[in-house]
Amino acid sequence: MSLTIALDGMGGDAAPGIVVDGAAQALERHDDLRFILFGDEARLQPLLAARPQLAARCTLRHTPDFVAGDAKPSLALRQGRNTSMRLAINAVKDGEAAAAVSAGNTGALMAMAKFVLKTLPGVDRPAITSVMPARRHPIVVLDLGANVDCGPEHLFQFAVMGEVFARVMLGVEKPRVGLLNVGTEELKGDDVVRGAATMLRGSDLPIDFHGFVEGTDVTEGVVDVVVTDGFTGNVALKMAEGTAAMFTAALKEAFEVGGLRAKLGYLLARPVFQALKDKFDPRRYNGAMFLGLNGVVVKSHGGTDALGFSAAIATAADLVRKGTNERIIEEMGGTKPAAPVPDAQAAAS
Amino acid sequence: MSLTIALDGMGGDAAPGIVVDGAAQALERHDDLRFILFGDEARLQPLLAARPQLAARCTLRHTPDFVAGDAKPSLALRQGRNTSMRLAINAVKDGEAAAAVSAGNTGALMAMAKFVLKTLPGVDRPAITSVMPARRHPIVVLDLGANVDCGPEHLFQFAVMGEVFARVMLGVEKPRVGLLNVGTEELKGDDVVRGAATMLRGSDLPIDFHGFVEGTDVTEGVVDVVVTDGFTGNVALKMAEGTAAMFTAALKEAFEVGGLRAKLGYLLARPVFQALKDKFDPRRYNGAMFLGLNGVVVKSHGGTDALGFSAAIATAADLVRKGTNERIIEEMGGTKPAAPVPDAQAAAS
Numbered sequence: 262m263s264l265t266i267a268l269d270g271m272g273g274d275a276a277p278g279i280v281v282d283g284a285a286q287a288l289e290r291h292d293d294l295r296f297i298l299f300g301d302e303a304r305l306q307p308l309l310a311a312r313p314q315l316a317a318r319c320t321l322r323h324t325p326d327f328v329a330g331d332a333k334p335s336l337a338l339r340q341g342r343n344t345s346m347r348l349a350i351n352a353v354k355d356g357e358a359a360a361a362v363s364a365g366n367t368g369a370l371m372a373m374a375k376f377v378l379k380t381l382p383g384v385d386r387p388a389i390t391s392v393m394p395a396r397r398h399p400i401v402v403l404d405l406g407a408n409v410d411c412g413p414e415h416l417f418q419f420a421v422m423g424e425v426f427a428r429v430m431l432g433v434e435k436p437r438v439g440l441l442n443v444g445t446e447e448l449k450g451d452d453v454v455r456g457a458a459t460m461l462r463g464s465d466l467p468i469d470f471h472g473f474v475e476g477t478d479v480t481e482g483v484v485d486v487v488v489t490d491g492f493t494g495n496v497a498l499k500m501a502e503g504t505a506a507m508f509t510a511a512l513k514e515a516f517e518v519g520g521l522r523a524k525l526g527y528l529l530a531r532p533v534f535q536a537l538k539d540k541f542d543p544r545r546y547n548g549a550m551f552l553g554l555n556g557v558v559v560k561s562h563g564g565t566d567a568l569g570f571s572a573a574i575a576t577a578a579d580l581v582r583k584g585t586n587e588r589i590i591e592e593m594g595g596t597k598p599a600a601p602v603p604d605a606q607a608a609a610s
Numbered sequence: 611m612s613l614t615i616a617l618d619g620m621g622g623d624a625a626p627g628i629v630v631d632g633a634a635q636a637l638e639r640h641d642d643l644r645f646i647l648f649g650d651e652a653r654l655q656p657l658l659a660a661r662p663q664l665a666a667r668c669t670l671r672h673t674p675d676f677v678a679g680d681a682k683p684s685l686a687l688r689q690g691r692n693t694s695m696r697l698a699i700n701a702v703k704d705g706e707a708a709a710a711v712s713a714g715n716t717g718a719l720m721a722m723a724k725f726v727l728k729t730l731p732g733v734d735r736p737a738i739t740s741v742m743p744a745r746r747h748p749i750v751v752l753d754l755g756a757n758v759d760c761g762p763e764h765l766f767q768f769a770v771m772g773e774v775f776a777r778v779m780l781g782v783e784k785p786r787v788g789l790l791n792v793g794t795e796e797l798k799g800d801d802v803v804r805g806a807a808t809m810l811r812g813s814d815l816p817i818d819f820h821g822f823v824e825g826t827d828v829t830e831g832v833v834d835v836v837v838t839d840g841f842t843g844n845v846a847l848k849m850a851e852g853t854a855a856m857f858t859a860a861l862k863e864a865f866e867v868g869g870l871r872a873k874l875g876y877l878l879a880r881p882v883f884q885a886l887k888d889k890f891d892p893r894r895y896n897g898a899m900f901l902g903l904n905g906v907v908v909k910s911h912g913g914t915d916a917l918g919f920s921a922a923i924a925t926a927a928d929l930v931r932k933g934t935n936e937r938i939i940e941e942m943g944g945t946k947p948a949a950p951v952p953d954a955q956a957a958a959s
Binding site: 331333394395396406409410441443444446448450451475476477478479480481489491492493495496497498499500501502503504505506507508510511512515516519522523525526527528529530531532533534536537540541 | 824842874880881
């Protein structure tokens, strides 16, 4: 069955080129996709004309407005009603598209998506969720930056959503869930993580709660799902990205100053380096899900290329096909007794 | 002039062996050091007897008590008055030693050090401070885990102390100071980091405040001093450590499965890998300073070896010789007008 994805044609450092090329690449591997492409016709039409296979599966919707990369999210929300980003989200709301993908301003995308689509029942706040490489296996990490201040109940909800995501999207039968903390002992951390741990331990959901994990446990892959607030999660992700980049650069430099012998070694070992590069290629992991929204919205890295953007499209299609949101709704239905219920009215809501 | 360092002989995974060996190694490079070694005489005496050069510069003080690695800090503080850790800190307080070094329980060491030594004037809380490798140059990062909850005024104080540390210990003439955040724009983050940024911008201290930095800026070395709360700092440090370990392991594995050609390449490139390994050797960066205490206390990584422990001793000696605490007191004297002054009484204190 064909599946339609709404694309923000103008979002991302190298838009609209990477959006159109990314869609074309996604279509090569998933030939049942259809697209609605929002943005500046004058720029998009020639790009589509050069790719007839894509053009045949793609509807172009012109809008001159777009959200700037440095726009303030609240301002973009108020003034950006005709932007390519907003119209792509509206298409999901209206049922025209099954999902929206954008490489644009993350804060604006989250603000608009929350406003237009609202959250799933039982979810207070959506979380930016992504798959990251770890030593033993890929892992799911959330929140990566949507919520800088969280209460225990938000981390609890992230845990439930992340667990579903790992089962559905990574195919892990019984994902282990860990709360990111400064140590593994029960007493470590602040009230928020300790409160979330208490809620997870007390929940009668069938979640395999591992307890607290440290930064080194994340990269080791001690658990399948790492739950944290958006401040810590964002720093953690970028520290990992930065360290990998530093390591790669240092390796390159060391070979450059290593003389002839090192150069020969490099030539011989080139397939090894290539395999390693492929393994950690950030484009493979591109496409962060705004988990907890009543609709599928995927954020591509702003600096990605067409290959990376096609991965974000594939993630969006996969999320829809595997019914991730439906599974979260089912699971959230079971969480009510575990969440704190302040009064009868709240319990009935 | 000789300088005396108090050593917790029983702290660390491989204590007391690494403590005694580490002291012996430190003495080889810094022959004016003296040590007071606290711990179990029955275990320490034979180790010293085998190292006559060290024994001649080392006073052994017997105590059967020590702080367990998993001891609760508050309990260790109340019940650990005769532990090797506590006695080493007392030696600094009593003026017998210029600094204390321990590879033991971090929380207990911090609790005891704060209780015994108190903080420097103008400093509310000590911060765990360490030097980390970054792409352009080594950087100073604090707090790495002492204070999971911080207010803007604490981050402000960390910034002042970290700037002094970078000048004194790394020899950076005009260190740039950054606040770790989820983005570089002024609006990003929570009230704590935004409040600290306001205080730093408004301060008339001669601090080169760069503004906010992200995780990728940390590893790039965009600034010389990275200021953050203990929760985020601890996660950031361990994510960097974990990512480096993951990368190294993946490189090793890729060479192992790469066949004969890869093995030959590895042999030729071995000096390159060795240079890289040395560059990022965590033992080179071992020794985290409890900055802001009225005394020098250095925490060695619990899992380090003798070489790592000797680096922690060298850091402690360097901190004393360079008068780091005296420089912080001077600098803090100038900060008063910038800190919020709620009432006249507080201003007079």
